[in-house]
Amino acid sequence: MRFSLKQLRKLKVVTVSGVALGNICGIVFETDGQTILQYEVCKCCWFGQKLLINRSQVVRFEDKKMVVEDAVRLIEVKSEKMKSEKISVEPVMMIKD
Numbered sequence: 001m002r003f004s005l006k007q008l009r010k011l012k013v014v015t016v017s018g019v020a021l022g023n024i025c026g027i028v029f030e031t032d033g034q035t036i037l038q039y040e041v042c043k044c045c046w047f048g049q050k051l052l053i054n055r056s057q058v059v060r061f062e063d064k065k066m067v068v069e070d071a072v073r074l075i076e077v078k079s080e081k082m083k084s085e086k087i088s089v090e091p092v093m094m095i096k097d
Contacts, residue, residue: 001061003061005027008024008027009023009024009025009026010023010024010064011023011024011061011064011065011066012064012065012066013039013041013053013065013066013068014065014066014067014068015067015068015069015070015071016059016067016068016069016070017070019070021041021043021051021053021068022041022042022043022051023041023042024039024040024041024066025040025041025042025050026039026040027039027040028040028052035055036055037054037055038052038053038054038055039052039053039055039058039066040052040053041053053066053068057069057071
């Protein structure tokens with residue numbers, strides 16, 4: 001299955017247990033190997049928390065969604081470029097009850 005960046009950005013992201021995390025809003029890739037390392041997921045279009053999903057956490061892609069593993073913890077970090085914005089890093093997402 002192949003996706004353009006435009007198609008990828010429309011994909012919803014859900015966990016295996018069915019929790020909706022948001023939509024893909026960007027990617028982090030390594031230039032040396034030309035490999036996607038992480039998928040950036042936004043809960044809403046412009047504001048809110050962003051999650052970074054490591055490619056190892058992706059279970060499968062479907063036509064309109066990306067299914068990822070259920071996470072164990074949420075980590076908040078502050079980036080030099082985005083000091084006021086909170087993002088999470090691997091392992092991602094939400095605490096499962």
